[in-house]
Amino acid sequence: MTGAEVSSQSQEYDYDITVLSTAALPWRTGPSMFCVWHAGGFARLGHKTALGLPWLDRTSQIRLWGEERFKTPQEQEDWIRQEALHMGVPPLPDIFFFRGVFSKTTFSIFVTSDPYKAAPKSRYYVVEEPEHMAWIPCITPRRKLETEKILGIVMTNFGFYIRKPKRPDRAAFAAIVEWRHKKLMRKYSDVIAPLSPAIDLEGLNHPVIRQQVTGVLDSFKSVPAVLPTQHGVYFMGRLVWDKAVDVVIDCAHQLDVPIDIFGEGPDQKAMEDRAHVLKAPVTFKGPSYSPWLDIEPYRVFFNPSLSEVLCTTTAEALVAGRHVVIPDCPANTPFYDLPNVHVYQNDSGIEHALKTALATLPEDPHKARQRFDWANVCKSIVDVLQA
Secondary structure (H helix, E strand, C coil): CCHHHHHHCCCCCCEEEEEECCCCCCCCCHHHHHHHHHHHHHHHCCCCEEEEEEEECHHHHHHHHCCCCCCCHHHHHHHHHHHHHHHCCCCCCEEEEEEEEEECCCCEEEECCCHHHHCCCEEEEEEECHHHHCCCCCCCCHHHCCCCEEEEEECCCHHHHHHCCCCHHHHHHHHHHHHHHHHHHHHHCCEEEECCCCCCCCCCCCCECCCCCCCECHHHHHCCCCCCCCCEEEEECCCCHHHCHHHHHHHHHHHCCCEEEECCCCCHHHHHHHHHHHCCCEEEEECCCCHHHHCCCEEEEECCCCCCCCCHHHHHHHHCCCEEEEECCHHHHHHCCCCCEEEECCCHHHHHHHHHHHHCCCCCCHHHHHHCEHHHHHHHHHHHHHC
16 A cells, blocks of 8 residues: 555544654664654655654753753754755654653653654554653553554663673562563553564563564665775774673784774773773774765674664674674574674684684675665555554
8 A cells, every 4th residue: 555545544644654762863872763764764655754752851961962952842853854864864754842851870761741642643653662662651551542553663672781780689670671661562552563582572462573673774785895905894883881892802802803993982981991901903983973984994894792682783784795793692683694694602703703704705785785675664664554
């Protein structure tokens, strides 16, 4: 069914699809990036679409960004539209805001007003992180909404981060959080789509679909192919220890392989100190605002992180025709059947995987480009909504 056909049959609704997110650019998290492409993608397909985002007051902006970036929601909307153009996202549809507050303790945005009261009446809703959006009980539950379907996309492995210190009390708290999240998924959605098998949905007792629901910017398809003279290795991600940057630094030192590190974050100074003490051949390149340009000189993306649900930077490297070296873990299983993927089982396997990747030219990335094509992703989500 085309977007025009949907619109002609939805006169009782103001919009065909509304996308709701728990985060908004310029905070570069999964929900803030993916919601922009979902909204632009649905609109390009011909569906009347709206995008709902949290608005942070001055205090929360300063907590998150260190300064007040926007005086009004309109200023932020204008900035987001320009940033979407920079990223090659289709023109964004209507944007509206609801209140949110940033917590430094949990490093999260909590929604503090009902997004459905701010949203237009829509036939379908796509909610990025429904379990996180509903942490504060101010949101209309599914049973009270006049809509045909709500799809919840689950993006974050909260249990992993809570269990990271590996203390018994943290394990118990993680179990409570995961139990509550499943309860919220059931209460606020009709069907759940996890990004990958890394999300534990055992005992959810709720409809689940397992298909590709996120993609990679088209700009990565334009990255030139690797030349025989290119042998660079890079890492790209937020500079927090949870991303296993210590493994990147240690491997560069032990294997004497130069590695460039792109990103910024609260642990950057400690990482730089570690690299300096070890005399590891790593270079901190700072954040990348146009990664499709920055990764051109490299042959291999090394990403030892175990904290991801489905790592976008890994998918971007594959779409750009680069080798990726990644650990064997549930989050990485969607990559295993693609060309140019080198999976290692333990630390001793990293050397073999890196050497193999550096010694060969990447294969054609057509299969990765098909899988992570945003147009295909948005079409498949619409199929789920209309099923």
